[in-house]
Amino acid sequence: MTAVELSGVCWGPKGQADILSDISFAVPQGQIMAICGANGAGKSSLLRLIYRHQAPRKGTVRLMGKDIWLMGAPEAARHLAAVLQEQPTDFALTARQIVALGRLPHRKGWGAGLFASGDEDAAIIAAAIQRMDLTGMADRAFGTLSGGERQRVMVARALAQQPRVIVLDEPTNHLDIRHQLELLALLKGLGLTVIATLHDLTLAAEFATRVLILREGRILADGTPGQALTEATLADAFHVKARIDRTGPTPRFSFHL
Numbered sequence: 001m002t003a004v005e006l007s008g009v010c011w012g013p014k015g016q017a018d019i020l021s022d023i024s025f026a027v028p029q030g031q032i033m034a035i036c037g038a039n040g041a042g043k044s045s046l047l048r049l050i051y052r053h054q055a056p057r058k059g060t061v062r063l064m065g066k067d068i069w070l071m072g073a074p075e076a077a078r079h080l081a082a083v084l085q086e087q088p089t090d091f092a093l094t095a096r097q098i099v100a101l102g103r104l105p106h107r108k109g110w111g112a113g114l115f116a117s118g119d120e121d122a123a124i125i126a127a128a129i130q131r132m133d134l135t136g137m138a139d140r141a142f143g144t145l146s147g148g149e150r151q152r153v154m155v156a157r158a159l160a161q162q163p164r165v166i167v168l169d170e171p172t173n174h175l176d177i178r179h180q181l182e183l184l185a186l187l188k189g190l191g192l193t194v195i196a197t198l199h200d201l202t203l204a205a206e207f208a209t210r211v212l213i214l215r216e217g218r219i220l221a222d223g224t225p226g227q228a229l230t231e232a233t234l235a236d237a238f239h240v241k242a243r244i245d246r247t248g249p250t251p252r253f254s255f256h257l
């Protein structure tokens with residue numbers, strides 16, 4: 001089954017020209033897709049369409065086969081969780097309380113006590129906290145955590161949401177190399193559909209089963225890492241001279257102007 005499907009999607013800010021044009025692709029369940037491209041290519045804008053933050057100007061976005069704009073926000077959130085660059089402004093909440101917010105779309109009544117969760121919710125929240133290695137800091141205020149710890153809290157919140165699809169905007173930002181590798185390995189092991197923007201092409205090549213490269217709001221390449229990450233497409237996408245050494249177990253990228 002197709003988890004996420006965009007057909008003929010265009011988007012631009014109100015009263016302005018399109019920033020994303022003619023975007024079509026289908027992501028089967030379980031696929032790990034990296035979205036790469038230069039600054040301003042439209043990666044975050046594309047993610048905002050996928051996680052139902054903004055509606056396409058033309059075309060449709062489908063989640064588990066259904067037009068995402070024919071779903072309410074809670075229904076979409078039961079299928080899809082987003083981990084974004086912008087973090088919650090309520091820094092006084094503890095890490096555990098933020099992770100607990102992931103359970104909200106599953107509540108019967110939205111007003112039914114924000115943090116008054118049942119045993120099952122508490123177990124799901126505890127498992128997400130443990131999985132993201134946050135046990136020792138779960139009861140600290142979010143505002144007192146480091147950038148990388150906060151990022152892990154946001155991923156734990158997404159896991160607590162128990163989605164089928166997880167969308168991440170630059171998830172490795174703020175993470176040290178060990179936590180980058182751990183996070184990507186964990187995401188890969190979840191068995192979920194994962195769509196992530198990544199600036200680091202080496203990580204994209206290792207982590208993703210599919211790479212979509214955007215250039216000026218259009219799809220420049222879409223395929224396996226080997227198909228999409230070529231010297232020609234990278235030169236085109238990033239306006240640099242790219243060399244790829246494929247002699248080792250993983251490709252090594254080098255760039256110059």
Ligand SMILES: Nc1ncnc2c1ncn2[C@@H]1O[C@H](COP(=O)(O)OP(=O)(O)OP(=O)(O)O)[C@@H](O)[C@H]1O
Binds near residue numbers: 019037041042
């Ligand atoms: N709401 C908006 N109003 C005006 N311009 C916007 C809006 N959202 C995005 N843009 C513009 O659209 C283009 C694409 O932005 P987007 O954030 O999607 O790029 P990106 O590929 O994620 O870039 P980066 O790698 O720098 O994060 C940029 O030129 C940006 O300034």
